[in-house]
Amino acid sequence: MDKFSSNREYLKNIIDNIPQKPGCYQYFDENNKLIYVGKAKNLKKRVSSYFNKIQDNVKTRILVNKIRDIKYIVVDTEEDTFLLENNLIKQFKPRYNIMLKDDKTYPSIVVKNEYFPRIFKTRKILKDGSQYFGPYTSVLSIKALLETIHKLYPIRTCNLRLTPESIAQGKFKVCLEYHIKRCAGPCEGLQSLDDYNKNVSEIKEILKGNISILSKTLYEEMQNLSAELKFEEAQVVKNKYELIENFKNKTTVVSNINYNIDVFNAIDDENSFYINYLHLNNGAITQAYTFEYKKKLNESKEELLGMGIIEMRERFKSNSKETVVPYYPDINLSNTTFTIPQKGDKMKLLNLSLQNVKQYKIDKLKRSDSLNPEQKNTRILKTMQKDLNLKDLPIHIECFDNSNTQGTNPVSACVVFKMAKPSKKDYRHFNVKTVEGPNDFATMAEVIYRRYHRLLEEGSPLPQLIVVDGGKGQLSVACKVLKELDLYGKIAIIGIAEKLEEIYYPEDSIPLYLDKNSETLKVIQHLRDEAHRFGITFHRNKRSKGQVTSELDKIKGIGAETKKALLKHYKSIKRMKESDIQELESVVGKHRAKLIFDYFSTRPHKI
Structure with missing residues (x-):
């Protein structure tokens, strides 16, 4: 395989396992230089679109031909992808973004640090003691919010340089805003500073996302207008209400508090330790990197996290004075302090780091499984052996399900899985011979006996695990048959109750509940569903054939x-x-x- 084909296979493997989540993707060239940053509400769909069709745009075709590696950062919301993309482009100035992106900063709302503070929209972040909220991706939302705030609170909109001295000297006169009740006239001393600042404090709470008071006021106004049949005015208020409700979603990837910090989070498994690193510069994520340590000795998680912190700070030349971590690492660094947050912005960043390190582990496992399916199946079987506490690796599994219609045409199905995959050539149907009427227990006893009595007579391989579709009753009669055949204890057997996914063991009344996302439960559910499908199909065919035959x-x-x-x-x-x-x-x-x-x-x- 030539170098080009090898790289295409490498990229295809990455794309096949990219999650369908919002985030930013990064393309790197053969020198590992970042050449493009993009955003997507569905990373997999967006990145795939570059490679599954011929691009009409010449520049895009050139970009795709230069891609040698793909990395991505997952975030919580689509709004976060806009902000993260903006940060990364400004930080790294990728070649193929320069001609497509301007240097626009997303707007924020500022509460100015001044006597009788003004509140307005801005794109400039100044270190003058003012308080900033945002940034936000929707200018319309900011406009609606500020307009509604100014209706509810008499906050000045003028640019006058108010001071106690200038007000006392009577240098200013009230304007139209005062006369239409949109301002209380602080410029003439008609409103006290305490009264004004009380309004500012409530507005700050709204800007922090605590907008229930504002939402309630708008909702009541909308209802009153509707009751008065003023539907056009009610629609205008409704639009404002919906825009302001969007402010409840606060961004994770940018904060106007000027954080210059490192964030680390980590998870591990039996053989590896995974670490995610985020770097924030002036409150914005400008670096994200996830990597893996192979465990060699009995290293503690604190020791491995400490090694990762030192390596990342050295590699990316970080001099952050604060490092956010999930637990204290086993290192002492004089040039940074460690913080374990419990809530707030830093806790959100720690959770975002955890989300990315978990995604890295999942994607790495998927890529490994796609390259080596046998290794994947062996891993799943080992997981099943551990989860179900089995003596042997369940390479060969058989599952039984019974079908009948009010006792007529009773049949049973046996499906076979080998290496955690269906082996359809080994599936078997059973026409129930000795049971009359709807007797599920007797049917299960007959088919279990017939199946394993025949395997013993033929000297055919026996399964390592039997799964009975049913609860304690079906499992009990199946165990009784295995005892008659002298197979009880030699073959593991479990029963699965359909409603609650309860797994029963012989002679144990307390069921086992597996995690609903576990691979073991998914295999067992697949077994049961296959047995049900196979049995129902056979039963339907038999019933139809019986009806046709009896008539003619x-x-x-x-x-x-x-x-x-x-x-x-x-x-x-x-x-x-x-x-x-x-x-x-x-x-x-x-x-x-x-x-x-x-x-x-x-x-x-x-x-």
Whole structure:
């Protein structure tokens, strides 16, 4: 395989396992240089679109040809992808983003650090002691929020440089805003600073996301206008209400508190330790990197996290004075302090780091499984052996399910999984012979006996695990049969109750509950669903065949070949009954057509 083909396979493997989550993707060239940053509400769909079709744009085709590696950062919301993309482009200035992106900063809302503070939208973040909220991706939302705030609170909108001295000297006069009740006139000393700042404090709470008061006010206004049949005015208020509700979603990837910090989070498994690193510069994520340590000795998680912190700070030349961690690492660094947050922005960043390190582990496992399916199946079987506390690796599993209709046509199905995958050539049907009426326990006993008595007679391989679709009753009768065959204890057996996914063991009344996302439970559910599907299909076919056969067998002079010809032509007994004698004659001849027509003419038209 040439170098180009090898790289395409490498990229395809990454793309196949990218999650369908919002985030930012990064493309790197052969020198491991970042050449493009993009955002997506569905990473997998967006990244795949670059490679599964011929690009019309020449620049895009050139970009795709230069891609040698793909990395990505997952976030919580689509809004976060806009902000993260903006940060990364400004930080790294990728070649193929420069001509497509401007240097626009997303807007924030500022509460100015001044006498009688002003509150307005801005794109400039100044270190003047003012308080900033945002940034936000929707200018319309900011406009609606500020407009509503100014209606509810008499906050000044002028640019006058108010000071106690200038107000006392009477340098300013109230404007139109005062006369229309949108301002309380602090410029003439008509409103006290304490009263003004009380309003500012409530506005800050709204900007922090505590907008229940504001939402409630708008909602009541909307209802009142609707009651007065002022629907157009009510619609305007409704639009504002919906825009302001969007402010409840606070971004994780950018904060206007000027954080310059490192964030680390980690998870591990039996053989590896995974670490995610985020770096924030001026409150914005500008670096994200996830990596893995292979465990060699009995290293503690604190020791491995400490090693990762030192390596990342050195690699990315970080001099952050604060490092956010999930637990204290086993190192002492004089140039940074460690913080374990319990809530707030830093806790959200720690959770975002955890989300990314978990995604890295999942994606690495998926890539490994796709390259080596046998290794994946062996891993799943080892997980099953551990979860179900089995003596042997369940390479060969068999599952049984019974089907009947009010006791008629009882059948049973046995499906076989080998290496955690269906082995359909080994599936078996059973026509139940010794049971009359709806007796699920007796049916299970018969098919278990027939299956394993035959395997013993033939000297065929026995399974390592038997799964019975049913609760304690079905499991109990199956165990009794295994004892008769001297197989009890030699083959593991469990029962699965359908409603609550309870797993029962022999002689144990307390069920096992597996994690609903566990691979073990998924395999068992797949087994049960296959057995149910296979049994139902066989039962339906048998029932249909029985109905057709019983109808035509009652007509004297109609043999097997005639029945075959009739069913091929008519497809059903119903259509055959509704046919006229001329059509019947064209299918089976005059004599047989008369026999059939006379028979159905004396019977009610009901199948």
